[in-house]
């Protein structure tokens with residue numbers, strides 16, 4: 473069982489950016505004494521009157537919503553400066569909260585992305601900003617607009633607990649995205665550019681975030697996947713998804729064949745089949761597990777296999793153990809979006825018993841309850857026996 477992580481580029485948890493000491497966090501040049509630059513500190517209490525800028529049209533290392541929230545904590549003297557300057561200021565602060573190794577990695581990855589974006593010519597520009605009416609099928613859009621559990625359930629099936637499937641993508645959108653990925657791969661081959669693959673387990677496929685689609689996919693997560701996850705995956709941070717890793721995986725002749733048993737480095741995973749024609753490639757699921765129980769066996773009711781259908785999405789917890797069987801003929805391309813919650817990851821560090829959703833934890837808990845009840849009954853019988861003797 474492996475943690476399917478690889479070259480993910482999402483920011484680590486930044487939920488503790490604001491110092492609880494009451495002094496705020498010193499910003500700017502670290503070699504300057506803090507007392508010399510009081511105006512450069514973040515404010516502990518957010519300025520609720522201030523309307524922050526939006527940042528979601530920018531390619532940033534941290535989620536755009538983090539910048540909008542952090543802006544309310546900026547020193548008053550900086551609130552009115554140009555947006556690019558605010559970004560610089562906040563980015564510097566956020567980077568300080570990463571360990572040095574991680575900071576270097578983020579910096580290298582930023583340069584890598586910049587190199588691609590300034591040299592690669594997109595083929596279908598219309599893919600680079602989110603256009604719900606042309607990307608999604610009408611029923612999916614309607615359910616999202618209504619935004620209720622009932623509306624989501626009306627378009628979904630839940631063939632096994634915690635696994636949701638629904639029609640999502642318009643065929644034309646899938647065709648364009650496949651063609652964009654092929655164009656990107658052609659450019660990679662022609663220029664001999666060494667790209668990073670989506671993760672440690674796939675040799676093929678491409679990270680969509682790395683060649684300009686990050687902003688569009690961030691919106692897709694925030695406006696379409698987070699509302700659903702808030703309802704069905706709230707116990708694993710579904711309501712607070714704030715970063716993502718999005719990529720395509722490709723199987724078939726001269727591509728990957730299958731994908732081993734693993735869990736994803738995500739709280740919630742969206743997996744949508746884009747096409748093309750193929751046989752095989754079924755997803756197999758084997759129950760949700762916390763870190764402690766990740767390698768335990770499966771129970772009959774946890775075994776579920778799913779056949780991919782182009783345009784149809786599967787949504788599941790990242791910790792729902794799964795893999796993909798061999799694609800035996802044709803070519804299969806799937807879009808994966810791993811949604812992550814920095815808030816949930818931060819909370820998990822401090823709270824030990826967090827696994828109410830782990831099949832094995834629940835089984836152990838039930839077993840404990842059963843044996844406590846049995847012991848109590850036995851004790852009652854014994855006392856009854858004593859009193860009647």
Ligand SMILES: O=C(O)CCC(=O)C(=O)O
Pocket residue numbers: 476721731736743755794795796806808
């Ligand atoms: O091939 C698939 O559909 C599964 C892909 C997957 O599980 C992953 O990339 O995390």
Ligand SMILES: [Fe+2]
Pocket residue numbers: 476734735736741794
């Ligand atoms: Fe996976």
